[in-house]
Amino acid sequence: MGLQGAGWCMVAAEGITLPLNPLVHNKFLNDTFFTCSWVPIEARQIWLLLVESMKLGVTELSNSLGMLVFTSCITRLGTVAFAANQIALNILSFGFMPSNGFGATATVGIGQEIGRGRRLEGKRFGMVTVYLGLGFMSLFQL
Incomplete structure (x- = not known):
């Protein structure tokens, strides 16, 4: 079908x-x-959510627009080039998708530690996440 x-x-x-x-x-x-x-929802939480969502939204919008322009350029080369590009992007995602996961993990972990009032532990959590992310992603560069 x-x-x-x-x-x-x-x-x-x-x-x-x-x-x-x-x-x-x-x-x-x-x-x-x-x-x-x-x-219960507080007005301060709504404002924080709106501000942070707008930052992330602009970032995602610019990424999506970049991929749209890139894909429109590739599709003009024909279906074989487009198919090869999709395969290459899927393979490439093994390299950059773990960084998204490590970034989300660092955000949550650091936020929890700062929320507990343990800034040094938050910094340590962030650095450990960076080292683990670098080590993990370096496996795909070999």
Whole structure:
């Protein structure tokens, strides 16, 4: 069925998981994480969320626009070049996707340590994450 079959499979998968989401959220996760209880929201938290989201949004928008321009240039070279480019990007993702994971880990870990008032531990957590990330990603450079 080709591309159309892949699209219909995606629609079917989303259609199956959509009704399961409320069940998981309201039943299974509520027992452990109390997902159905109300949490008060402060105006300061909303402002912080908006400011940080805008920073990250601009970053992601610029990355997406760059990839759009790059992909539009590659597609003009033909389907074989586009297919080769997609394969190369998938292989390349083994090199840069772990850095995204290490970055998210460092953000959470450092934030938790600073929140506990342990700034030195936060710095240590960040440096250990950098060393582990460099070591892990250097394996793909060999």
